[in-house]
Amino acid sequence: MTPGIATDMTQPIGSPALIRLAGITKTLKGQEQPRTILDGVDLTVHSGESVAILGRSGSGKSTLLSLIGLFDRPDSGQYLLEEQDISRIAERRAAALRSARFGFVFQRFFLLKNLTAAQNVAMALVNGQGWLPRRKRRARVMAALEQVGIAHLAKNKPPRLSGGEQQRVAIARALVREPRILLADEPTGALDTETGNLVIDALHSATDRGCGLILVTHDHAHANRMGRVLRLQDGKLAAAHEQVVV
Numbered sequence: 001m002t003p004g005i006a007t008d009m010t011q012p013i014g015s016p017a018l019i020r021l022a023g024i025t026k027t028l029k030g031q032e033q034p035r036t037i038l039d040g041v042d043l044t045v046h047s048g049e050s051v052a053i054l055g056r057s058g059s060g061k062s063t064l065l066s067l068i069g070l071f072d073r074p075d076s077g078q079y080l081l082e083e084q085d086i087s088r089i090a091e092r093r094a095a096a097l098r099s100a101r102f103g104f105v106f107q108r109f110f111l112l113k114n115l116t117a118a119q120n121v122a123m124a125l126v127n128g129q130g131w132l133p134r135r136k137r138r139a140r141v142m143a144a145l146e147q148v149g150i151a152h153l154a155k156n157k158p159p160r161l162s163g164g165e166q167q168r169v170a171i172a173r174a175l176v177r178e179p180r181i182l183l184a185d186e187p188t189g190a191l192d193t194e195t196g197n198l199v200i201d202a203l204h205s206a207t208d209r210g211c212g213l214i215l216v217t218h219d220h221a222h223a224n225r226m227g228r229v230l231r232l233q234d235g236k237l238a239a240a241h242e243q244v245v246v
């Protein structure tokens with residue numbers, strides 16, 4: 001075990017983790033003076049686990065997700081991804097890991113409105129080697145849409161889909177590359193509660209296949225659907241006093 005890395009008591013000691021953060025710090029340049037947003041964040045996430053992160057507006061939740069998703073690097077601390085130390089990796093390798101390991105879902109759906117749901121999902125399969133063979137591509141796209149319960153809407157374009165359906169297309173687009181970790185930043189922020197529940201179901205279904213899920217949310221009911229609920233406060237992550245429903 002790497003010194004300084006906190007263990008997760010719900011998992012067998014020494015079991016490999018998808019993500020281990022230890023003592024992560026990040027200071028951002030404020031308008032007047034620098035502000036330390038993250039001040040010693042520890043977090044371990046295993047395969048198939050779901051974790052909610054709550055915290056007041058401005059507490060640093062999106063900053064933390066951007067470090068986990070390798071859009072930025074910590075100032076100090078250690079980040080192990082599948083037990084590999086990537087605390088200080090260069091952007092080129094970070095970009096490769098981002099597309100190979102992570103799926104991202106945001107509050108806004110970022111769908112291309114002139115493409116069908118299936119075509120939007122298929123866009124995520126374009127890579128450096130070009131397209132997958134047509135039949136394989138179609139099978140993977142339809143499996144991803146099926147997983148989030150909207151295969152029957154594959155031929156619809158976004159303007160003909162509800163907000164919840166559009167978000168599920170965005171989740172299918174994140175899942176089609178079979179990520180190891182799904183990062184969701186307020187994915188239900190633009191949706192009503194009932195529609196938000198369907199979106200949470202769709203995200204949670206990824207954990208059945210071993211994906212790790214980290215959900216940033218302001219919605220306590222949605223947070224409580226995750227296996228663990230944490231709160232980011234004063235730059236640190238700690239267990240939130242929420243009712244946890246596994």
Ligand SMILES: Nc1ncnc2c1ncn2[C@@H]1O[C@H](COP(=O)(O)OP(=O)(O)OP(=O)(O)O)[C@@H](O)[C@H]1O
Binds near residue numbers: 029037055056062
């Ligand atoms: N690039 C930046 N430079 C300087 N300060 C920043 C930058 N990005 C964010 N901040 C500040 O850092 C703090 C944390 O922002 P962050 O977006 O991580 O919070 P959050 O918890 O996700 O908030 P919300 O719930 O409102 O989305 C905020 O005070 C924000 O204004």
